[in-house]
Each structure stands twice: as C-alpha cells, then as structure tokens.
Amino acid sequence: MLERVRRRFCRLAPAVDRCVLRCVEEREQTLRVVRGIAQPVHTREDTGVMITVWDGGGTGYAATPDLSEAGLRDAIARAQEWAWLTRRHQVPALAPPPPIEGSAEHRTPVKRRWTSLTLAERLDLLARESTRLALHRHIVDWSVSLSHVVRESLLIGGEGGSIWQHHELMLPEMGVTASAGGESQTRTFGGYARARQGGLEVLEAVDFHHAAPRLAEEALSLLHAPQCSTETTALLLAPDQMVLQIHESIGHPLELDRILGDERNFAGTSFVTPEMFGHYRYGSPPLNITFDPLVPGELASYAYDDDGASAWREHIIRDGILLRPLGAGLSQARCGLPGVANARACDWTRPPIDRMANLNLEPGSASLGELVRQIERGLYMETNRSWSIDDSRNKFQFGCELGRLIVDGELAGLVKNPCYRGVSATFWRSLVGVGKDQQVLGVPNCGKGEPNQLLAVGHASPPCLFRDVQVFGGD
Amino acid sequence: MQTYFYRLVDAVTARLAGDEVLLCDYAGEVSDFIRFNHAEVRQAGSVTQHFLTLRLVRGRRQASLALGLSGASQTDLPRLHAALEALRELLDHVPEDPYLLYATEVHCSESRELGSLPASAEVLEAIDQEARGLDLVGLYAAGPIYRGFANSLGQRNWHERHDFHLDWSCHLRTDKAVKADYAGTCWSPAELGRRLAEVREQLRTLGLSPRRIPPGRYRAYLAPAALTEILHILGWGGFSLRAQHTQSSPLQRLVEGSARLHPAVTLAECTGEGTAPPFQGDGYARPPAVALVRRGEHAGSLVCPRSAMEFGVLGNGADAGEAPSALQMTAGDLPSTEVLQALDTGLYIGNLWYLSYSDRLAGRITGMTRFATFWVEAGRRVAPLEVMRFDDTVYEMLGTQLLALTRERELVPDRSTYGGRSTASLRLPGALLQGLRLTL
Numbered sequence: 001m002l003e004r005v006r007r008r009f010c011r012l013a014p015a016v017d018r019c020v021l022r023c024v025e026e027r028e029q030t031l032r033v034v035r036g037i038a039q040p041v042h043t044r045e046d047t048g049v050m051i052t053v054w055d056g057g058g059t060g061y062a063a064t065p066d067l068s069e070a071g072l073r074d075a076i077a078r079a080q081e082w083a084w085l086t087r088r089h090q091v092p093a094l095a096p097p098p099p100i101e102g103s104a105e106h107r108t109p110v111k112r113r114w115t116s117l118t119l120a121e122r123l124d125l126l127a128r129e130s131t132r133l134a135l136h137r138h139i140v141d142w143s144v145s146l147s148h149v150v151r152e153s154l155l156i157g158g159e160g161g162s163i164w165q166h167h168e169l170m171l172p173e174m175g176v177t178a179s180a181g182g183e184s185q186t187r188t189f190g191g192y193a194r195a196r197q198g199g200l201e202v203l204e205a206v207d208f209h210h211a212a213p214r215l216a217e218e219a220l221s222l223l224h225a226p227q228c229s230t231e232t233t234a235l236l237l238a239p240d241q242m243v244l245q246i247h248e249s250i251g252h253p254l255e256l257d258r259i260l261g262d263e264r265n266f267a268g269t270s271f272v273t274p275e276m277f278g279h280y281r282y283g284s285p286p287l288n289i290t291f292d293p294l295v296p297g298e299l300a301s302y303a304y305d306d307d308g309a310s311a312w313r314e315h316i317i318r319d320g321i322l323l324r325p326l327g328a329g330l331s332q333a334r335c336g337l338p339g340v341a342n343a344r345a346c347d348w349t350r351p352p353i354d355r356m357a358n359l360n361l362e363p364g365s366a367s368l369g370e371l372v373r374q375i376e377r378g379l380y381m382e383t384n385r386s387w388s389i390d391d392s393r394n395k396f397q398f399g400c401e402l403g404r405l406i407v408d409g410e411l412a413g414l415v416k417n418p419c420y421r422g423v424s425a426t427f428w429r430s431l432v433g434v435g436k437d438q439q440v441l442g443v444p445n446c447g448k449g450e451p452n453q454l455l456a457v458g459h460a461s462p463p464c465l466f467r468d469v470q471v472f473g474g475d
Numbered sequence: 476m477q478t479y480f481y482r483l484v485d486a487v488t489a490r491l492a493g494d495e496v497l498l499c500d501y502a503g504e505v506s507d508f509i510r511f512n513h514a515e516v517r518q519a520g521s522v523t524q525h526f527l528t529l530r531l532v533r534g535r536r537q538a539s540l541a542l543g544l545s546g547a548s549q550t551d552l553p554r555l556h557a558a559l560e561a562l563r564e565l566l567d568h569v570p571e572d573p574y575l576l577y578a579t580e581v582h583c584s585e586s587r588e589l590g591s592l593p594a595s596a597e598v599l600e601a602i603d604q605e606a607r608g609l610d611l612v613g614l615y616a617a618g619p620i621y622r623g624f625a626n627s628l629g630q631r632n633w634h635e636r637h638d639f640h641l642d643w644s645c646h647l648r649t650d651k652a653v654k655a656d657y658a659g660t661c662w663s664p665a666e667l668g669r670r671l672a673e674v675r676e677q678l679r680t681l682g683l684s685p686r687r688i689p690p691g692r693y694r695a696y697l698a699p700a701a702l703t704e705i706l707h708i709l710g711w712g713g714f715s716l717r718a719q720h721t722q723s724s725p726l727q728r729l730v731e732g733s734a735r736l737h738p739a740v741t742l743a744e745c746t747g748e749g750t751a752p753p754f755q756g757d758g759y760a761r762p763p764a765v766a767l768v769r770r771g772e773h774a775g776s777l778v779c780p781r782s783a784m785e786f787g788v789l790g791n792g793a794d795a796g797e798a799p800s801a802l803q804m805t806a807g808d809l810p811s812t813e814v815l816q817a818l819d820t821g822l823y824i825g826n827l828w829y830l831s832y833s834d835r836l837a838g839r840i841t842g843m844t845r846f847a848t849f850w851v852e853a854g855r856r857v858a859p860l861e862v863m864r865f866d867d868t869v870y871e872m873l874g875t876q877l878l879a880l881t882r883e884r885e886l887v888p889d890r891s892t893y894g895g896r897s898t899a900s901l902r903l904p905g906a907l908l909q910g911l912r913l914t915l
Contacts, residue, residue, distance in 0.1 A: 037573060037574065038569065038572070040538055040539055040569075040572060042539050043539070043540045044541040045541070045542050045543065046526070048524070050520075059519070061518070063522040065524060065546065066546055068545070068547060068550065071545065078520075082519045082520050085595055085596055086516045089515055089516045091515045091517050118568065141722070141723060177723055179722035261513065261610075261612060262512050264612045264646055264652065265613040265614065269649070349522045386835075388830065388831040388841050388843065390845070390864070391828055395843065395864050395915050397833065397841050399831075417834055447893065450508075450614035451506075451508050451510075451614065451896075452891060452893040453893075454893055474833070475837035475839055475868060
C-alpha cells in the first residue's frame with residue numbers, strides 16, 4: 001500500500017517550491033473486561049495522506065483518505081490552492097523544512113508479537129487479572145484493558161526521498177474502586193502511564209501481572225485512611241506522579257510554538273520567554289532534563305520527526321539551568337533559537353506542530369529508602385488522578401490516588417485524597433533529592449493544537465523529593 | 476454522502492447470513508481549517524474523513540470494526556466485505572455478551588441544516604479587514620459534518636450540518652486577552668466586525684494595571700462561557716448512570732440525596748434544541764429532552780443501552796460514554812444588563828480553564844481563571860485580574876453560594892476538534908455567586 005502511494009505521488013508531485021506527502025496507516029485493537037464481563041472487541045483501521053505545498057510564500061495542506069491517483073491529484077490541487085490563498089496572509093518565516101534525501105527506515109523493536117497469543121488467550125489474560133481485582137464485597141467497580149496499536153508512516157518529498165517508520169504500542173491499564181459508608185477510593189495502574197512501545201513483552205516489563213491484588217488492597221485500605229492534612233511540608237513524588245509534573249510544568253512551558261504564541265487561544269501560552277534560554281535557573285542543581293526520542297521502548301521514540309528531521313538526544317535543562325526549548329525546525333527558524341526534532345502530528349488528518357517526545361528527568365544517586373530517610377516529617381504521593389495548571393503553565397494543582405505519611409525517616413500510614421499545589425517558576429527550585437531508579441512511563445493522550453490533536457509522549461523519571469510544598473486533602 | 480453511505484450498507488447487509496445482524500455507524504466531515512496567530516495564517520488546509528463502524532451481532536456475541544473509508548466505492552466495498560469476514564471470525568472467539576442491546580424497532584429519521592458558508596478567501600479577507608491591528612489567535616473551522624446510522628433491520632438515520640466556527644482570542648500582553656467566537660450556518664462579515672468591535676472595547680479595560688488579590692472567598696459572576704467549563708466537567712461522569720451505580724459520580728451526593736443544588740438549578744439534556752444528531756450508535760432515538768436536575772434535586776440520569784441492560788433500567792438514548800451532548804440550564808431572572816450592578820464588588824470571570832476534580836466524590840473542582848477576568852468595584856470594571864486558582868464544590872458554586880442566574884442564556888457550541896469537529900453544544904445563563912473560593 002505505502003509503496004503504491006509513493007510511486008503515485010512521485011508521478012504527480014507538482015512543480016512548486018516544495019511538496020511533501022505524509023501517509024499514515026494505523027491499526028488498533030482494544031480489549032476490555034469490565035466488572036468481570038468481556039466488552040465487545042473493537043478494532044480500528046485507518047489510512048490517509050496529508051499533502052503539504054509551499055509555494056510563492058504561501059503554505060497549505062490537504063488531507064484525504066482517497067489514495068487513488070485521482071484522490072492524490074485532487075489533494076495536491078487543494079493544497080496548492082491553499083498555498084496560493086495564504087501567500088499574502090501568512091505568519092512570517094514559514095519556510096519549508098529541508099528536503100528529504102535518500103531513503104531511511106525505523107522500526108520499533110518487538111520481542112513478543114501481539115499475534116503470538118490468540119484473541120481468546122488475550123481475553124483470558126485480562127479476565128484473570130479482572131478476577132484478582134474483585135477480591136472483596138466493597139469492590140464496586142473494576143476493569144482491565146489492553147490496547148495494541150500499529151502505526152506505519154511514510155514521509156515522501158517531491159524530490160523522491162522517503163522515510164518509513166513502523167511503531168508498535170502496547171497500552172495496558174486496570175482500575176479498581178472500593179466503596180463503603182459513602183466513601184469511594186480508586187486505584188489504577190497509572191491511567192495508561194505504563195504504555196510503551198513494543199510487543200507483549202511490555203506486560204512483563206511493567207509488572208502487569210502482579211499489580212491487581214496490590215491495587216485492590218490499597219483501594220480498600222484507603223477507605224479507612226485519614227484525609228491528607230493541610231500543611232507545608234516535604235513531598236516525595238513517585239515516578240507515576242512525576243510524569244504529570246514533568247509533562248505540565250516543564251514540557252508544555254518549553255514548547256516553542258507556545259512561546260511564539262500559536263497556542264494562546266487553546267492550550268495556552270508560557271511563562272518562559274525566549275530571553276531565558278541559556279541562563280535561566282529553572283530548578284535546583286539536581287534537575288537534569290533530556291529530550292530523547294531514541295530510548296528504545298519509551299512511548300514516543302522515533303528516528304525522524306514528521307518534518308523528516310533526524311532525531312537526537314539533547315539536554316533541555318542541565319544542572320537546573322534552562323538551555324533550549326522544545327521547538328522543531330520551523331519554530332527554530334521563526335525565532336532563531338536552537339531546538340530539537342519534535343515536529344509531530346497525531347495522524348494523517350492533522351499537520352505537525354511542536355510536541356514533547358520523550359522528555360525525561362535524569363536519575364540521581366539515591367535509592368527510594370535513602371530519599372525517605374532524609375525526611376523527618378513529610379508525605380509520599382503516588383499515581384496522578386487530578387491535574388490543573390494555568391495557561392502560562394505556572395500555577396498548578398495536582399491530586400494523587402495514594403498518599404503515605406513519612407515520619408522520622410520512615411514510610412508510615414496511608415492518607416487519602418492527597419493533593420498539592422505550587423508555581424512552576426519556583427517549584428523546581430525546591431527539588432532537593434533525585435532517586436536513582438528511573439521508571440519509563442508516558443502520557444498517551446496529550447492534547448494540543450488547533451485543530452486539536454491527541455498524541456503519545458514519553459516521560460521517564462525516578463522518585464523526586466521537594467521541600468516546603470503546600471499539601472492538602474479532600475472534603 | 477448519505478446515498479453513498481446507504482449504498483455501502485445495502486451492499487454489506489446483502490452478504491449477511493443466518494441470524495446475523497449488522498449495525499453501521501458513520502461519521503464524516505469535509506472541513507476547512509485556518510489557524511491564526513497575530514491575525515495572520517499559521518496553518519491552513521482541508522481535511523476529508525469518513526469513518527464507518529461495523530458492528531456484527533450473532534446471537535449474544537458481538538464485535539466491531541471501525542474503518543476509515545476513502546469515499547470511493549471501488550476501494551471501500553472490497554474492504555467492507557473483508558471487514559465483515561474478519562468480524563465473523565472474531566465472533567467465533569469472543570464470549571457471549573450479557574449486556575448486548577441494540578434497537579430492534581425500526582425508526583428512520585433525517586435532519587439537515589444546510590447553511591451559506593463563505594469561500595476561504597472571503598474569510599481571510601474579512602479577518603484581514605476586521606482584525607487589523609489586533610493580536611488575534613484562533614481557529615476557523617467550516618464545512619459539512621455528516622452522521623449516519625443504519626442497520627440490517629432496515630433502519631436508516633441521517634444528520635447533516637454545514638456550519639462554521641471561528642473561535643479566537645485577542646491578546647493585549649502576556650496572558651491578558653479577550654476571548655470570543657462566531658459560529659453558525661450563515662456567514663456575515665458585518666456580524667464578525669460587530670463582535671470584533673466588542674472585543675476592541677473590552678481590550679481597553681484590559682490595558683489597566685492588573686490587580687492581584689490574595690486567596691479567599693470572593694463574590695463572583697461567572698459568564699456563560701465560564702459556567703460552561705463547570706458543566707462540561709460535570710458531564711464527565713456526573714450524569715452517567717454507570718458512574719452513579721459504581722459510586723464514582725461527582726454528583727453522587729446529589730443522586731443519593733445527601734446534598735442538593737440551589738432550587739434555581741434545573742438541567743436537562745435537550746437534544747431537540749441542540750446541534751447533535753437525534754440518534755445514537757446502537758440505533759436508538761434520543762428523546763427531545765431528558766431531565767437531569769430539577770429545582771436543585773436529582774431528576775434523572777443518562778442511560779446508554781449497555782447500562783440499561785446491566786442495571787435493569789430503561790435506556791434513554793445516551794451514547795456509551797453517557798455524557799451530555801446538548802445540555803441546557805434553565806434561565807434565572809437577573810437581566811444580563813444588570814450583572815455588574817448586582818455583582819457590586821468582586822470578580823467578573825469571563826472564562827475558566829483546565830478544570831479537574833480535586834475531590835471527585837465530594838464534587839470538588841479546581842481550575843483557573845483565564846482571558847478576560849476583571850475586578851469590579853461599585854458595579855464598574857476597574858482592573859483586569861491576575862490569573863487565580865479556584866477550588867470549590869459544585870454544592871457551593873451551584874448551591875449554597877448561588878445568588879442568581881441571568882435571564883438571558885447563550886448557546887455555546889463545543890469547539891472541540893479531537894478526531895473531528897464536535898456536534899455538541901450547551902445552552903446556559905451566567906451565574907452570580909455570593910462567594911467563590913480562590914486558593915492560589
């Protein structure tokens with residue numbers, strides 16, 4: 001299929017400044033067992049192309065699912081028409097990306113294929129975990145799911161160069177709600193935070209088969225836990241909460257298209273300004289953030305972005321100092337700042353914009369126990385359940401599923417409904433400890449862009465310790 | 476597209492065997508998108524997409540396959556025939572579904588709203604003329620949206636709407652901005668000019684020195700766009716029968732009768748007055764209105780066919796997500812022209828943003844003020860406000876702290892374009908609150 005599209009496009013490519021075709025073919029199957037009942041098996045298959053034309057100072061795109069010669073010809077004509085229409089109205093410096101030269105390929109490593117289990121075996125696997133969640137009469141809701149996504153993309157320049165990438169994603173999730181006496185508590189496997197690239201081997205890597213009884217026990221125990229107290233204290237965040245903390249208060253504010261104002265009507269702006277790069281103290285010295293689309297198995301790994309730029313690892317924040325934004329070639333050209341290879345589109349219907357890929361907090365040297373022992377009195381919080389941040393990505397509030405007191409250097413009893421709030425511009429400066437055990441996690445549904453795009457990003461982080469954080473509980 | 480959809484369905488259903496039943500759910504659109512920054516074009520293009528979800532039922536077994544269609548029958552028909560075979564094979568390996576339920580009584584319908592949409596060049600010229608000198612950011616989305624349902628029992632439903640939605644904000648500096656939109660089926664450059672003139676007027680007030688206020692409880696007016704955000708998040712499980720039965724609804728206390736909202740609060744899902752299709756993916760017609768909250772008390776829930784089977788109640792045409800798509804709140808008696816005088820001193824909140832539950836079961840919601848939010852003294856806007864975080868329960872905001880709802884209501888179209896342009900909308904008044912709890 002992709003080869004046929006390539007040949008057709010090479011025949012039809014118009015004589016314009018630049019013309020690029022991006023073809024995406026995606027197949028997804030989702031299996032779910034809810035309260036012990038297998039839900040209808042759902043499969044999705046979708047293929048289409050986006051053709052982008054740069055010509056005479058204008059740019060336009062046309063996306064179509066019609067891959068026939070007539071379909072491609074029509075899409076090229078529409079993209080050319082848009083380029084003509086926008087030539088007098090366009091934001092300055094929207095130059096085309098560099099030409100795609102030669103041919104390149106990239107494929108997600110897969111050890112254990114999705115089809116190595118039959119459909120019945122996959123459903124059985126979920127049913128077993130479902131049974132292990134429903135271990136008490138106070139468990140009122142429980143579910144287990146597994147999605148498998150195969151995404152092939154082909155980027156072709158009018159000059160004949162091409163990039164083919166094949167990505168395979170595994171998205172395991174489970175959740176359990178315990179309820180008694182007017183109180184409900186829910187524990188999840190991270191709300192899809194444990195999604196990764198790869199095959200069924202991901203389930204072992206994320207310990208899927210041992211999670212259910214622990215989550216159910218914790219949901220039951222939380223029913224009887226006291227509310228998290230209101231105070232300013234030391235806060236130790238587990239990796240599955242650090243994911244959201246990194247995502248919302250480092251990743252988004254550093255997206256260069258936000259800084260350039262593209263997102264001000266929807267996803268928001270940023271408290272970060274272009275002048276800050278190179279010297280601004282974003283966090284304390286233990287804070288080291290890398291942009292690394294080359295980590296095998298992390299959720300947003302790739303060899304090339306959707307503009308065809310070759311991906312590389314880059315420090316974004318080193319020893320707490322802000323170095324460069326998350327901006328792709330186009331944004332870099334608009335403002336003269338360095339950036340990364342992060343032009344990404346959610347599928348064939350949407351154009352690439354600046355996105356996070358894998359944005360990771362680099363490990364330190366302390367074990368979890370050593371971090372806990374540093375705390376005389378404080379809180380440990382695990383698994384994000386609530387997130388809110390202002391449109392400059394500064395004032396935030398997060399809630400977690402599970403809290404635990406830390407007293408005299410030891411983990412103590414559970415607390416329920418733990419929340420904390422802060423301000424990005426100062427919060428990262430209160431980072432005083434970084435664990436050594438980094439967990440590879442991610443956010444499979446990051447929303448951004450007009451028209452809107454949902455896209456997977458990866459975040460790896462160890463547990464991190466912060467001083468003097470406002471914490472509080474529920475009603 | 477309607478004829479094309481029905482022809483595909485006829486061709487596939489002709490291949491059914493034995494007691495097989497086929498349900499076909501179609502969603503498509505042909506959209507123009509123009510994205511603006513600094514009142515200039517950032518990205519512009521067209522997107523054509525067609526999705527057909529085939530659901531094959533045999534006895535009590537079912538499986539579904541969503542296919543992106545090309546729109547050309549010589550390509551699509553062989554794929555649909557192959558999809559039917561693939562679904563048959565799946566059915567051999569899936570267990571029986573005790574909660575399977577779909578419409579068996581044939582109910583056909585057609586609804587269309589065909590507007591007068593402008594050429595893209597006309598939109599670009601209008602923005603160029605009317606937004607000159609403004610730092611305008613936003614999205615113009617326009618074109619036909621199609622929804623269809625058909626089944627092998629002979630049911631046919633079609634919903635088609637040709638509309639546009641220009642959603643924008645005009646920025647003065649940093650995060651100081653005024654948000655507005657213009658949506659409909661008949662484009663008028665003069666109407667766009669009128670709305671942009673109003674924005675220019677509001678921007679004058681935004682130019683004043685911003686006011687910082689400490690956390691605390693403040694008298695506040697929530698404009699309809701701000702109240703929309705609160706009702707929108709309540710739609711995530713608040714009205715869902717499934718969420719209520721699994722003790723996870725943010726309105727659990729309302730449903731169980733241990734808490735109530737203000738008697739002025741009446742909410743209903745009014746498909747008959749919204750822009751969403753009057754049918755759902757299992758083939759059931761959506762009733763014109765479903766009462767959800769009546770005079771502050773729980774009055775009903777959204778029930779999809781699956782929940783109806785699982786919990787032994789009657790369904791009422793909800794989608795599987797049991798979220799509203801045409802929610803309406805009854806108006807109050809405060810004239811909109813008297814809002815500032817009634818507020819006297821406090822916050823005029825034009826928009827809220829990024830809401831999330833800080834304690835879901837307690838109905839406690841946190842979020843941020845955004846865009847045009849002003850400090851008002853003696854009924855006059857005296858300064859824009861620095862963004863503030865609120866954290867309050869729905870039982871306070873729409874309960875003990877609610878003073879009045881405006882007499883006029885606004886229709887707020889859902890501007891979401893995730894996966895496609897939304898057909899949902901809300902109609903609601905503004906709300907005057909005795910106190911809104913600000914925390915950061």
